Each structure stands twice: as structure tokens, then as C-alpha cells.
Amino acid sequence: MRILMIANYLPYPQTSGGRIRIYNLLRRVACRHEVSLAAFLESAGDVEGIAHLQQFCAKVETANFSQRSRLAKVPGLLRYALEGKPPELMLLHSEELKCKINQLCSEMDFDIVQIESVMGLYLDMLPRGKRFKSVEMFQNFTSQQFERVSNVEQRWDRKLRTRINALTMGYWEPRYASKFDRCTVVSEMDRQLLQRSNPRLKVDVIPNGVDVEKYQPLPLPSEKAIPALLFIGHMGYPPCVDAVLYFCSEVLPLIRQRVNNAEFWIVGRDPRPEVIALDRDDVHVTGQVDEVIPYYQRCPICVVPLRAGGGTRLKILEAMALGRPVVSTSIGCEGLNVIDGKHLLIADTPAQFAEKTIRLLQDRQLYHHLVINGRELVESCYGWDQIANKLMTVYDEMTEDER
Structure with missing residues (x-):
């Protein structure tokens, strides 16, 4: 069948979790469909x-994302608000992209149009009279994400903006989703959250995953290895910024009281000034890197001290595939089918986080236990091949209904 995917960013290079997800699904779907x-x-x-x-x-159409300031877009933002649409979505409106999508639709008839949720309004911009099935892809429940971000934002203007978007998204998101034939989310938790808001929706769980063939377990670190801790994320994203600031101010000092040579590596693109300011002898801020494997090789443990955000963390799955155990907050591993003490360690206070990290640094038996179980989990539940097959089953069901 012919499928049109509409996304808010080109999924290659794979420089973020969202891009990794879209790329891996797209590439596998393209093996069986146009x-x-x-x-x-x-x-x-x-x-x-x-x-x-x-x-x-078959076709790749792009448009440059406008970098105009929000102030320049105030008239459009106000219009969206008056129409009951979340103002933030107006920033993703592009006449250029709309025209290119319509051109694609005029050149060929699509069986499925799949749209990332933040681009959902492009469904209304598609040409009338075309017959296709539509699916909206939620990588997270955006209203919940905005609400959590507002709780950790320090600047009053950013806090106010995210709070407004949390409120408007909470009303608009589940209602607009009813325009689509199907919706997908990344976890059972998100499915229940979306259907609680709108019980009429037909929602499927298409989880995040990892390339278990590409990411093979790394050699176990020697007992003499430097006790280095790794965090990987988009360092311009407020929840990631909050996570590393929280870890450096409240958790790392407790760890260093007992492991005085512990290092912390912060790897990810677009670090904000407050993240760059963390760089010192025992804290390393890399910015964007070409390859993350060397940092997993250097660091025996991955930490995910997130206190905001949504969806599920591809980096936890990546760490497990590579044989690196994880210490995470409950929010950090939310939506994944993980068990504390079996697949990773969960800690929600600075003292707990420090204690469990230290234990993992010192207890080789626990370390091996988490490595083995984590790898088994991603192989059995989170390989991209089986996840893409679930998505293509949704396509088959949608087009079978039409036939």
C-alpha cells in the first residue's frame, strides 16, 4: 500500500529520540510498502x-522550519487561541510544507496518511475528496508533558507559556484525535490516559524500541575502571536540563562523599548556558557527538534523573541493549515494562538515587544481574522489527475495514 508520513522533523541524522523512533519505523515499513x-x-x-x-x-518533501521569534507570530498565536487551538501548534504551520503535501496527494493516491501528533492540524490541510485512512502518532501525551515542564521551568515566561499550552492541549488533544481513524501511543499508560480523556478513540500501543542487532552488549568494565556516570539527552530540552542540574546539585555531591573519583558525563546536542556552566574536572559536557558508543564504553552506569517529560525513554532501552545498567527516577522509566531491582534501579529522592548508584558501582553481582535481565527484556519486547510489525498490522486492519 501507499503511505504518507508527515513529521515535524526529518528523522535523519538520528540526533534525538523522536528521530530515532520515526526513522526505525519508517525504514522497516518501507521494506513492505511504498x-x-x-x-x-x-x-x-x-x-x-x-x-x-x-x-x-518513494518521495521526500521538506520545508525549512521558520525560526522567527514568537513575538513576530503573536497575531497567529492569538488567532489559534481564539479558535480553541493550542497556540504552540501555530509555530508548526507552514504554507510551504502544506503546498508540498498537497502536491504529493495530487500526484498519487495514499492508502494511509500517518501524522505525528504535534503536526495533527495538517490533516485539515489535506485536499478534499481523497479517500485514505488516517493515523495519529503520539510520542507522548503533550498536555501532560507541558504540565510537567512547567513544574521544572525556572524562567517565569517559559513557565507561563508551558502552563497555557498544558491547559489548551489537555482540552484540544483528545478531541482533535477523534478526526483520525486510529491513534497510536508508546505505552499502555499513555493509552489509558488518552482514552480516559476521550473513550471513543481507537488507540493502539506501538512502543519505543532499540536496534538489538546494531547495539550488542559491550564488554563489562574492569573493577579498576573510573566510576563514570552517563546521561544522554537533548540538552536544549527543559526536562533534560532540569535532570542534569538536579543531579549535579543534589545527587552527585552525595555520591562523591563515598566515591570521591566519580565522574559525570553529559552527552547531547544544544546544551543551554546553564548546562555548559556545569563543565568542570569531574563533570563533562560534550555537546553533540557523532557517535555515542564511546561514551557507553567509558561509563559503566547510565543515570536518568528526569523529573518531567512524557512518553518512554529510548536511551534506557539503548543502555540495556549495550549492557549498561540504569538508575532512573519513576518518571524517567515511565511506560516501560521494567521491574525495580530486576531490569534497573528506581530512585525518586537524592539520597535514594545516590545510594542505589553507589551500590551499583560496588556490587558486581547486582551489576551483572541488571545487565543480563535488561538485555533479555529489550530482545523479547523492544526490538524495532517486531514493533514495526505491530504498526503494519494496524495498517492492515484499517485498510481491511475499508475493503
């Missing part, structure tokens, strides 16, 4: 991804 993609170019470096994606996509 797939076209329409997406924004977030930066100049994204252009290199077009040629790569054209290797397995």
Missing part, C-alpha cells in the same frame, strides 16, 4: 538526510 515523507528541516545539517532517506522512500 512510503513518502514530508517533514521540516530543523537545521542546515538536516539537508544531508534527504539523500539517505531517498534510498528507501
Whole structure:
């Protein structure tokens, strides 16, 4: 069948969890179906991804993401608010992308149009009279994400903006989703949350995953290895910023009281000034890196001290696939089918987080236990091949209904 995917960013290079998810699903779906993609170019470096994606996509259409300030867009933001739409969504409106999508639809008839949830309004921009089934892909429940971000934001203007978007998204998101034939979410928790808001929705769980063939377990670190801790994330994203600030101020000092040579590595693109300011002898801020494997090799433990956000963490699955145990908050591992003490360690206070990290650094038996169980979990439940098959089963059910 012919499938059109509409995304808020080009999924290659794979520089974020969202891109990794879209890329791995798209590539596998394209092995069995004819797939076209329409997406924004977030930066100049994204252009290199077009040629790569054209290797397995029938068409790839892009538009430059507008970097105009929110102040310049105030009239449009107010119009969206008066129409009952979350103002934040107006920032993703592009006449250029709309025209290119309509051109694609005029050139071929699609069986499925799949749209990332933040781009959901493009459903109303598609040409009338075309017959296709539509699916909205939720990587997280956006209203919940905005609400949590507002709780950790320090600047009053950002806090106010995220609070407004949490309120408007909470009303609009589940209602607009009813325009789609199907919706997908990444966890059973998100499915229940979405259907509680709108019981009429037909919602499927298509979880996040990891490439278990590409990411093979790394050698176990020697007992003499430096006790280095790793956090990987988009360091311009407020929940990730809050996580590393919280860890450095409240958790790392407790760890260093008993493990005085402990290091902390912060790996991820677009670090905010307050993150860059953390860089010192025992805290390393790398910015964007070409390859994350060397940092997993250097660091025997991954930490996920998130106190906000939504969806599920691809980096936890990646760490488990690579044989690196994880210490996480409850929010950090939310939505994953993990058990505390079996697949990872969960800690929600600074004292607990420090204690469990230290224990993992010192207890080799526990370390091996988590490594083995974590790898078994991703192999049995979170491989991209089986996840893509679940998505294609949804396609089959939708088109079977039509037939």
C-alpha cells in the first residue's frame, strides 16, 4: 500500500529520540510498502538526510522550519487561541510544507496518511475528496508533558507559556484525535490516559524500541575502571536540563562523599548556558557527538534523573541493549515494562538515587544481574522489527475495514 508520513522533523541524522523512533519505523515499513515523507528541516545539517532517506522512500518533501521569534507570530498565536487551538501548534504551520503535501496527494493516491501528533492540524490541510485512512502518532501525551515542564521551568515566561499550552492541549488533544481513524501511543499508560480523556478513540500501543542487532552488549568494565556516570539527552530540552542540574546539585555531591573519583558525563546536542556552566574536572559536557558508543564504553552506569517529560525513554532501552545498567527516577522509566531491582534501579529522592548508584558501582553481582535481565527484556519486547510489525498490522486492519 501507499503511505504518507508527515513529521515535524526529518528523522535523519538520528540526533534525538523522536528521530530515532520515526526513522526505525519508517525504514522497516518501507521494506513492505511504498512510503513518502514530508517533514521540516530543523537545521542546515538536516539537508544531508534527504539523500539517505531517498534510498528507501518513494518521495521526500521538506520545508525549512521558520525560526522567527514568537513575538513576530503573536497575531497567529492569538488567532489559534481564539479558535480553541493550542497556540504552540501555530509555530508548526507552514504554507510551504502544506503546498508540498498537497502536491504529493495530487500526484498519487495514499492508502494511509500517518501524522505525528504535534503536526495533527495538517490533516485539515489535506485536499478534499481523497479517500485514505488516517493515523495519529503520539510520542507522548503533550498536555501532560507541558504540565510537567512547567513544574521544572525556572524562567517565569517559559513557565507561563508551558502552563497555557498544558491547559489548551489537555482540552484540544483528545478531541482533535477523534478526526483520525486510529491513534497510536508508546505505552499502555499513555493509552489509558488518552482514552480516559476521550473513550471513543481507537488507540493502539506501538512502543519505543532499540536496534538489538546494531547495539550488542559491550564488554563489562574492569573493577579498576573510573566510576563514570552517563546521561544522554537533548540538552536544549527543559526536562533534560532540569535532570542534569538536579543531579549535579543534589545527587552527585552525595555520591562523591563515598566515591570521591566519580565522574559525570553529559552527552547531547544544544546544551543551554546553564548546562555548559556545569563543565568542570569531574563533570563533562560534550555537546553533540557523532557517535555515542564511546561514551557507553567509558561509563559503566547510565543515570536518568528526569523529573518531567512524557512518553518512554529510548536511551534506557539503548543502555540495556549495550549492557549498561540504569538508575532512573519513576518518571524517567515511565511506560516501560521494567521491574525495580530486576531490569534497573528506581530512585525518586537524592539520597535514594545516590545510594542505589553507589551500590551499583560496588556490587558486581547486582551489576551483572541488571545487565543480563535488561538485555533479555529489550530482545523479547523492544526490538524495532517486531514493533514495526505491530504498526503494519494496524495498517492492515484499517485498510481491511475499508475493503
